[in-house]
Amino acid sequence: MGYVFAYPIFFRYFCTDNPIRNRITQNMYSERDSQSPIQRRGTIEVVCGSMFSGKTEELIRRMKRAQFAKQKVEIFKPAIDVRYSELEVVSHNHNSIISTPVDSAASILLLAEDVEVVGIDEAQFFDMAIIDVCRKLASRGIRVIVAGLDMDYKGVPFGPMPALMAIADDVFKAHAICVRCGNLANFSHRTVESTRQVLLGETEKYEPLCRHCFEEAAKELIYQVEENIFKEEE
Numbered sequence: 001m002g003y004v005f006a007y008p009i010f011f012r013y014f015c016t017d018n019p020i021r022n023r024i025t026q027n028m029y030s031e032r033d034s035q036s037p038i039q040r041r042g043t044i045e046v047v048c049g050s051m052f053s054g055k056t057e058e059l060i061r062r063m064k065r066a067q068f069a070k071q072k073v074e075i076f077k078p079a080i081d082v083r084y085s086e087l088e089v090v091s092h093n094h095n096s097i098i099s100t101p102v103d104s105a106a107s108i109l110l111l112a113e114d115v116e117v118v119g120i121d122e123a124q125f126f127d128m129a130i131i132d133v134c135r136k137l138a139s140r141g142i143r144v145i146v147a148g149l150d151m152d153y154k155g156v157p158f159g160p161m162p163a164l165m166a167i168a169d170d171v172f173k174a175h176a177i178c179v180r181c182g183n184l185a186n187f188s189h190r191t192v193e194s195t196r197q198v199l200l201g202e203t204e205k206y207e208p209l210c211r212h213c214f215e216e217a218a219k220e221l222i223y224q225v226e227e228n229i230f231k232e233e234e
């Protein structure tokens with residue numbers, strides 16, 4: 001009996017021009033619909049976090065989804081980041097996507113002609129001009145996805161990242177796992193002595209830590225420095 005009654009509803013839902021079905025279908029394909037030529041509008045998304053938090057994986061995931069939606073995508077990264085490969089954005093798990101190394105933020109504006117989605121990796125290494133570049137790209141109707149370290153090894157906001165987070169439409173903070181206690185980590189602790197803000201290509205010299213363990217590690221470092229000074233004085 002139920003089947004007999006259900007059949008006309010089934011027929012009406014799937015085989016006629018049903019406004020409810022149309023709405024559901026639109027939501028299911030929101031990736032494409034929101035970027036269709038008529039509705040396309042520029043946005044800025046920031047994906048940030050500590051080292052080993054998976055922020056580059058998240059950038060690659062979003063770029064690949066855009067590629068599946070047949071959108072024209074382009075990824076840029078600072079030319080100084082030559083960790084593994086000149087041409088590819090490579091994350092720690094080797095899930096990679098082709099990218100263009102650029103010397104300055106301004107070059108992105110020139111190279112991003114006729115692109116629907118622009119990805120920017122390691123944005124913390126760019127100069128402050130990157131903020132205006134992202135704003136201009138979004139004004140052109142481009143979806144801009146920016147990934148980068150939110151803090152340096154001292155826990156200080158890194159380069160243009162805080163300003164990019166402020167002007168973004170959406171901010172996603174990725175977390176690593178604290179190697180000392182297993183809690184969520186948002187600090188990149190440097191395990192070797194150096195006061196340079198950037199130690200490129202030396203990821204093994206960092207460990208992700210939570211706030212508590214990061215503060216403890218900072219205290220250990222102060223003790224070590226005091227001990228060294230004490231030894232030198234002896």
Ligand SMILES: [Zn+2]
Nearest residue numbers: 178181210213
């Ligand atoms: Zn911890």
